[in-house]
Structure formats: C-alpha cells, structure tokens
Amino acid sequence: MPAVPLVLELELNTPLITSPPQDPLSAVRARNRTHLSDLIEGLRRAAKDPKVAGLIAQCDGGTQPPAVVQEIRDAVAGFRRSGKPAVAWARSFGELGPGTTGYYLATAFDEIWLQPSGDVGLTGYSARAVFLREALDRAGLQPDLSQRHEYKNAADMFVRSQFSDAHREALTRIVESTGEQVFDAVAAARGLSTDRLRNIVDGGPLSATDARDAGLVDHVGYRDEVYTAMARRLGGRMRLRYVGRYNHAAGKAQILRLPVHRSRGNVAVIYGKGPIAVGRSSASPFSEGSIGADTLSANLRAAAADKNVKAIVFRVDSPGGSYVASDTIRREILLARRTKPVIASMGSVAGSGGYFVTMCADVVVASPATITGSIGVVGGKVVPKRLLERLGIRVGSVSTGAQAGMFAADEPFTQEQWEILNGWMDRVYDDFTAKVAEDRGLSREAVDDVARGRIWTGADARDRGLVDELGGLSTAIRIARDRGRLPDRDDLSDVQGYPKVPFLERLRPAESSQSPAAASSSLNPWGTLAHLATALGLPAAGPLSMPFVPSV
Template sequence: MAVVPLVLELDLLTPMATTPPQDPLSALRARNRTHLTDVIEGLRRGARDQHVGGLIAQCDGAAYSPATAQELREAVREFRRSGKPAVAWAQSFGELAPGTVGYFLATAFDEIWLQPSGDIGLTGLNARAVFLREALDRLGLHPELGQRYEYKNAADTFTQAEFTEAHRESLGRIVESTGDQLLEAVCKSRGIAIERVRELINSGIIGAAAAKSAGLIDHVGYRDEAYTSMARRVGGRMRLRYVGRYNQSAVKSRAMLAPVTRKRGCVALIYGHGPVTVGRSSASPMSGGSMGSETISASLRAAARDESVKSIVFRVDSPGGSYVASDTIRREVLQARRAKPVIASMGAVAGSGGYFVSMGADVVVAAPATITGSIGVLAGKMVIKKLLTRLGVRMDSVSVGEQAGMFSPSEPFTDAQWEIIDRWLDGVYDDFVAKVAHDRGMARDDVHSVAKGRIWTGADAHRHGLVDQLGGLVTAVGLARIRGGLPARNDLSDVRTFPKVSLLDRMRPAESSQSPAATSVVMRAWGPMTHLAAALGLPAAGPLTMPFSLNTAKSLGEWK
C-alpha cells in the first residue's frame, strides 16, 4: 500500500509563544499555543524527513514583530531548500489594515494564494509616538525627568508635545532600515523591480486580481482550492499535521535519549524576557513577566557548573529596566564565559538594559530587524502638586535629612536635588559606555557617537560594531556548538532549556543561591501595572529603558 505523504501545516494566524511559560498557570494558558522554536525545529526536521511531502501555511493576520518574522521566514526558506513545495494561503493580508509583515512572511513560500475577496495591505511601516505633555499640563501633572542623551526618547512622551529633531531622526531611521530589509526580501523573492514595489506600496490596498496581475501572488482561490492544489503536487492525497505537533512527537522520542545527550554534551538555552528587574523573575497571568537578576544569574551559574553543558545561548527579549539588575546579569555572563562560551541571541527587542545584559557575551547575534542599542539612561518623577491643589488636597510631612523627601511626588526637585540626579545620570551613562567599550573592544568616543540613548535596528547595530553577527536563534545555536566543540548539526536537538526545575523543587524554599529553587519565578498580582510602566518607559521600571515598545497585537508592521 502506498504511503500517503505528510504535509505540514503552519498556522501563522495565531501568534506563537517566543519564550517558554515560567509558571504552571502560564503553562496552562499556553497549552494550545505553538512555540517558535518548535516551528523552527519542526521545519528543519520536515525538510529531512522522507515522509514529509510539503508545507502549507495560513499567513493572514501574522501579528509578529519584523525580527520574529525574519526568523520564521528563514526557517521556511531552509525547508524549501529540500526541494519540497511550500504554499502560503491567506484570506487577506490585512482586511482594511496593514499587512506588510504578513505578506513579507508569505514571500518565503514558492506559491502564494489569496482568497478572491481578500486584499494585500502592502502599506509599508508606520512609527508612532505618543506625547502627553499638554494633557499632563491640563491635569496639573508636571514631569521632572532627566536623560542621557538627546536620543533617550522615553522621557519625551511626558516632557514634549511633539517630536524633537533627535527623536524624529532616530525613529525615522528604524522605519527606514526595517522597511528596506522587508522591501529587498519581497523584491528578491517575487522577482519584481524595487521601483515597482514602491509604487504598489504607495498605492495602498491592492485587491486579489490586481495583486495577481502585479506578480505579488500566484493564484486567486479559496482554502479548499489551495489545499487541493497542494494534494496534487504531492501525489493526489495527503495527511495534514501542524508543524508544532509534528516536532513535539520528535521531542518526546528524543527524551528517551536524554542520557546519551548528556554524555555527549548539549547547548544550554537560557531565556531572559521582559523588563530587567532586581530580584527573581516574575510572572503574571495578565502580563509577560520580568527578567529578574537573581533568577537569570542563578541560571547562568547553574549552566556554567553543569558538566553536560558545553556552551550557553542567552536569548534576550527585553526593553530594559533596572541599571543595577542589568549590571548584575552582565557580571554573571562574564563569569560564565570563564567556564564555557556564551552566545547572546537577541529577539525582537534587546535595548538599553536588554543590550547591557547581552553585550558581555562571546558573540552577540541579532536579527536584522531587532531593535537594540539605546545606550543611555533616564530618571525622575511625576510631580502631582498642582493636581492636588486643584482637588483641594493638601499634603505635609516631617523628615530627618535634607533630601528625605527627594522622591516625593508632591514636591518638585530642588536645585540641589537636580544636581544629585544629574551626577547620578552622568555616572550611569559613563559606566554604561565604558562597559560597552570594554566588552565590544571599541574606543569610548566611538561608543559615545552611536550611544546617546539612540535605538538601532540589528542591521545598523552590526554596521556600528554593537552586534557581531546577524541571524536568529538557529544562528546563535550553531555558533554555540562550534565554540563548545560539539558536532555541527542542522537542528536544535541538543539544545536544552536551562535549567529544568521540577514542580517539587519550585515549591521548596531555596537552600542557597546555588540551589535549583533559586532559578524559579515569583507570581505578582500587579504584574500588568509593572508591564505598563515598563512599556511607557517610566523611571519606576528602571533607568535603562527603551524609548518605545513594539506593538504587533493591533496591526502588522505598526510601531508604537
């Protein structure tokens, strides 16, 4: 009896998880979500598996950051190198909404199908900034924030009523660099001149028939037609299986070989996700959690001590946060390097404190569209004195020490207190720049010229010496294998998320900072408020904070 070919399905309509769940409740909520690493590994396995005949994906609504889309796109291109067909199908690339990133992903496939009623919202990329100064003035709220330097624009949300020249320049370059990357990839994949694609972008929404005439898609048809066409391409019949489920079955099989893997060695994968905070990493049912200095440091120490670990990949996806917590993690990265190679892999965002914790690695890898840099600092407070006066609220206090009320929101900083803030800002910035210069082997003046709080795409950061190599997690793992003396492989089979702590160990009090329980996370009921503060760049989240956050939940290719 003839074997019916297996065709892998890729659901890009539902956002993937990019980090593993950090607590039982998050694991329960994420049980039906596919993980990015499962997709990448599953596609690589499928390319080699003789039972897999092809790949088909639903690409509309692909709400991913450009950097994540680049990693997914490269995994699809790797699958295609096997010679097996790969088909993208979409109801619409943005239904009266931006569809640039979703379409960019689809161009990795050898065929693109679009439903007759669908469109391509190939509208480009848009960067937006919110300015609250006038609203705050009307409310009687006065922001007192200091920053180093003009490109550290998180404070501008509260202190400015419009773009400063530096803010517009920095954000404009992010859009330009990312847009150029996406445009070049689309032109190369579809064989369309760049001038023609620019014309199509400027024309706005493109209907299915017009998209086919322009060469943007190959077929106009519904899902059943696309799937029937794929079945014909693989021999007339096919079995379907999601890529994530396909890979998970292999993961379970590999678990039986764990003793063999430990004997020959593995790559430890440590995730650092969310705002950088002092203490243990946190998780919340309604937020993405935080990267705690104690948790990450303990994980790095554990991986450095484990004899089965030959090298470490530190996957960072963070907008920054606490200066001292960032410095603590950097120190542990340097300490781990004394035992074995450490490769930093940047996700969608690794800026400010996220860059601080990454820069000390042996090799720093970033996707071309990763947002990184932001080497700068801010600090201050929101003064509510006028608001309280309008409301008829009076406050008074008694204290010991001239600066005891320095951080009270009811009074502005005095001149003496501003001198203290300025000294602190200068000290943190100088320390940050000096450590970048040390870790990157650059002159201090050269670092300062690309620092000043400015954000860069991974491609620009690489050009300026802040990043060593462009690529995603697979690239970082490959480098870790080479540096760790492991055999070259084209998959993630010897990668172990580290450390694996049992539920029982998580529930036990830690005996010391070296015990497994020290790497666990804490649940925080007010997690959403912390996450909001980090996203807005408020000083409460930490002085090393990114000037904006990526917003991929609302629309494709939109910046917040």
C-alpha cells in the same frame, strides 16, 4: 497500500511563543500556540523526513515582529531546499489596515494564495510617538525628568509636544532600515525590481485580483481551494498535522531510536524576557513577566557550574530596566565566560538594559530587524501637585533628612535635588558607555557616536560594532556548538532550556543561592505595576529602560 502523504500546517496569524511559559496558567493558555523553537526544529526535521510531503501556512495579519519573521523565513527557506512544496495563504493581508509584515512572511513560501475578498495591504512601515506634555499640563501633572542624551526619547514623551530633531532622526532610520530589509527580500522573492515594488507600495492596498496581476500573489482562492490544490499535487490524498505536534512526536520517536551513549555535552539556552528588575523574576498569566537579576544570575551560575554544559546561549527579549540589575547580570555573564563560552541571542528587542546584559557575551547575535542599542539613561518623576490642589487634596509630610522627600511624587525636585539627579544620571551614562567600549572593543568616542540613547536595527548595529553576527536563535546555537567544541548536528538533541527544575523541587525552598531551584521564577498572579508603567512609557523598571518598542 502506499502511505497517505503528510502535510504540515502552520497558523502564523497569532503571535508565536518565543520563550517558555513561566507559570502553570500561562502554560495552559499557550497549549494551542506554536513555540518558535518548535517551528524551527519541526521544519528542519520535516525537510529530511520522507513521510512529510509539504507545508501549508496561514499568514493573515502582521502579528509577528519583523525580527521574528526573519527567523521564520530562514526556517521556511531551509524546508524549501528539500524540494517539497511550501504554500502560504491568507484571507487578507490587512483588512483596511497594514499588512506589510504578514505579506513579508508569506513571500518566504513557494506560492501565495489570497481569498478573493481579501487585500494586500503592502503599505510600508511607520513609527509613531505619543506626546503627552499638553495633556499633562491640562491635568496639572508636572514632568520632572532627566535624560542622557538627546536620543533617549522616554523623556520626550512627557516633556515635549512634538518630535525633537534627534527623536525624528532615530525613528526615521529605524523605519528606513526595516523597510530596506523587507522590500529587498520581497522584491527578490517575487522577481520584481525594487523600484517596481516601491511603486506598488506607494499605490496603497491592492485588491486580490490587482495583487495577482501585479505579481504579488500567485492564486486567488479560498482556503478549501488551497488545500484541494495541495492534495491534487500529492496524488489526491493527504493528512494534516500542526508543525508543533509533529515536532514533539518526532522528538520523542528520535529519543527512542537513539543508541545509548555517553553525552559529549550540551548547549544550555537561558531565556530572559520582559523588563529587567532587581530580585526574582516575576511570572504572570496577565503580563509578560520580568527578568529578575537574582533569578537570571542563578541560571547563569548553575549553567556555568554544570560540567555537562559546554556553552551557554542567552536569549534576550527586553526593553531594559534597572541599572543595578542589568549590571548584576552582566557581571554573572563575565564570570560564566571564565569557564565556557556565552553567546547572546537578541529577539525582537534588546534595548538599553536589554543591550547592557548582552554586550559582554563572547558573540552577540541579532536579527536584522531587532531593535537594539538605546545606550542612554532616563530618570525622574511626574508630579501631580497641581492636580491634587485642583481636587482639594493636601499632602503633609515630616522628614529627618534634607533629601528624605526627594522621590515623593507630590513635590517637584528642588534645585539641589536636580543637581543630585543629574550627577547620578551622568555617572550611570559614563559607566554604561565605558562598559560598552570595554566589551565591544571600541573607543569612547566611537561609543558616544552610536550611544546618546539612540536605537538601531540589528543590521545597523552590526555595521557600528554593537553586534557581531546577524541571525536568530539557530545561528546562536550553531556558534555556541563551535565555541564549545561540540559536533555540528542536524537536530537539537544537545540543546536544552536551562535550568530544568522538577515541579516538586520548585515547591521546596532552595538549598542555597547556588541551587538550580533558586533560579525558578516566582509566581505573581497579578504581575507588577511596573509592567503597566512600562507600557505607558514611564521608566518604572529603572533608568536603563526604553520608553516603548517602536511599532513598525
């Protein structure tokens, strides 16, 4: 009796995991969510597996950032080249809300199904900024902030009541660049002219039947009809399995089948996600955690010293943070490059300090929609003195030095302290731009043209010399193999997350700062206040911080 065809499933209506969980509770909570690397590797395996007959994906909502969607689309395109059917379905691409990114993802598939009661919210992209100056004034809070330079809009949030020309210009280009990438891809996938598609977008959300008539979807039907149609296409029967589960099982089976031979080496993938801070990385089930310079540096030292590691991929997803922590990590990358190639792979965002730690890699890879750049500095404090006075709260202090209270929250900067702060800001900005020029082989004038705190999409950053290649993690791994003189291969058996520290070893004190155990993250069940401050736009993680990741 012939085997029942296997159809893989993807649920892309919830965010994918893009870096390994760093604490046990997060790992438990993530057990039913798909990891991006499992999706990419699973679809690659499935394309060549004769037991796999097709793919069905649920694409409601726009929960994936555009840069991650681009990596998923590349993986789906690879699966489709096998000739096997790949079908996307959604209850609605935005229910009285934006659905552009979810629909963009769905257009990577052969067919798109939409529930009759659903809509296609293909409305385009917008980026919004919040300005708190008037609210701060009313509350009695005084923002004492300095920025380098006009595009570093973290300060704008607190010191302005509306867009500056530079702020508006930067966000406008982010929206335009992302929109160009998305609309060009959607138009090509659906066989529409770009002008025709833009007319549809300007017409606002479309009902399911109107979307079908406009050529945006292929079929109107419910989930059961999608699955019934796929089963009929495969002869009347099929069995289902999630891509992540399939990939894990296929990986184990492959290990059992592989002949025993001496490894020629591997590619180490080191992940860095969250704000950049001094000290150890934090891991919390209640927040995204942080990139600690000590932890990341230990990772890099361990990988550089490992004779089995032939190349390093540094995967970064960070809005930046501490200047000294970023500089520490950059130094370790330069040291690692003395022994083996280091390839930087940017995720959804690698801005400010997140760019600082990647720019010196042998090759810098970003997705076209990655938010990057923000070469600038911001610093200062928000002073609640008037608010405290209104509440009848008085603060007394004694000091042993003229500047001992410079960073006290209850007093504004004096003129002398402003001069100190601005001198420090100038020094940091000068150092940042000098290192960009050195790492990227650009003149200081060219760097200043693309710096001044401005953010770019990956595509625009590549055109301006800030990024070398466009692509996702798979592209970075391919380049790492080539630079590390490893054979090209169709699987990830030579790729490992680094470092692999056994659970019991994590519980023991590290032998030294060179020990792999020193690279394991500390567990902080409450996270840090810096995460909240970052979400609110304060540069609590450090001067090389982005105020927010533009939501487009």
